[in-house]
Amino acid sequence: MATPMLDGIELKAVQVIRQEIEQDYRRHRIAGLDGTVHQHIGRRSHRVTLAGVLLTATATDDLAALQKKAAAGDEVTFTADIATALDIDRMVIEAFAAEQAVGVNGQTAYAIVLAESPPLPPPAEVSAFGGLGDFGLGELGFDPGALGDLVSDIADQAGSVMELAAAAMGAIDSLTAMADLGSLGDVAKPVADALGEVGKLDDTVASVRAAAAKLLG
Template sequence: MRPIPMIGDVALQAVQRVRHEVDGGFALLPVEGLPGRLVQRHGRGSHVIELEGVLYGESALDDLRTLQELAVGGEEQVFSADIAAALDLHHVVIERFVAGEIAGYANHFAYRIRLVESPELPEPAPTGGGLGFGDLGFGDLGLPDLSLPDLGIDLSVLDDIADLAGDVAGAVDAALDAVDQLQGLVAAAGGLSVGNPVQPLADEIGRLGQLADRAQGAVTAVVTAFFED
């Protein structure tokens, strides 16, 4: 004897029609010059099960009332049936329920019910106080190893470059402040012949700018090598 489909604790007797539907989750994208459409999948849709049958007998009215309450309540229910055996489908919600009393037959109610899969939500991503990669929990998400590839480069030099860039930036700022002060002194001196005291500092700024360019070039080389690997 074949098992009777169940929704929660309600046995759906005299099921006359069962229909399964699922959307594969494909999108058709036009591509210039390509005959047809590019097919891209975003993930399948929910399984949909439609059942039609008759409730009858002494428990028919109680079963009808229970199904109506489940449809109105919208709570997730356990579903079991032969058609769901190969679908790994366990929990559903009643999206639509239609019932009608059959004239001339006591306690006979025709029904049509539409069930939609209710998948379990994934675990929330771990959060942390910092922004480090370790706080994001990539290992728990089943992602591939995101460590930097072996480029034959001592990546510790990046720390030295960062320190050098910081020193250069500080020195440039100090030099610019000094130039501003000296320019003010020259302007205050009026027509005095004081030469050009600003030129040495300008030369120093130029040399520091060259160092900054070299530091930037080294960082760019490392980043480029990383992405081209």
């Protein structure tokens, strides 16, 4: 059997190596169905547990090296015959324990728990309408691209509504100020301008309603 390696540390006196694979399922109860439906959502990380002793000649140095790696919490490489068939690139040390027998020549025993540390997936791409294209909307008769265009149109129209509303309120404020100051100027023009802005507001709201109607079918 090849000597297990943890990064560059040879674990020459390993006594036991245990490897575990655990699947992950979500359980669902279906009305009228005896039993439980199990939805497979992937597997958990491979886990490897090692237990052994440190050789007397290098025990002090080997123990210090293992303690430093366990304390650092960095990813490590692990090779052993028991992991040959597993697709494991990097692992982390989840737990480490050492025990030294009392006495002048007391032997040091240790146990290490390793867990697979897979690389993160690539960043998710955000598409129009919150990425609904990934959920098979085409099969339901929706065009994800068209939905994105409609959402953009509604957003544009909403911005126009806010601009026109602000303009109308500004005109009304001007009328109020003129009344407070008792101005004898041309009051008709501000009134006409305010009414014109309100009319544009109605047209924009109608556009928003039309876009929403397309979206909802």
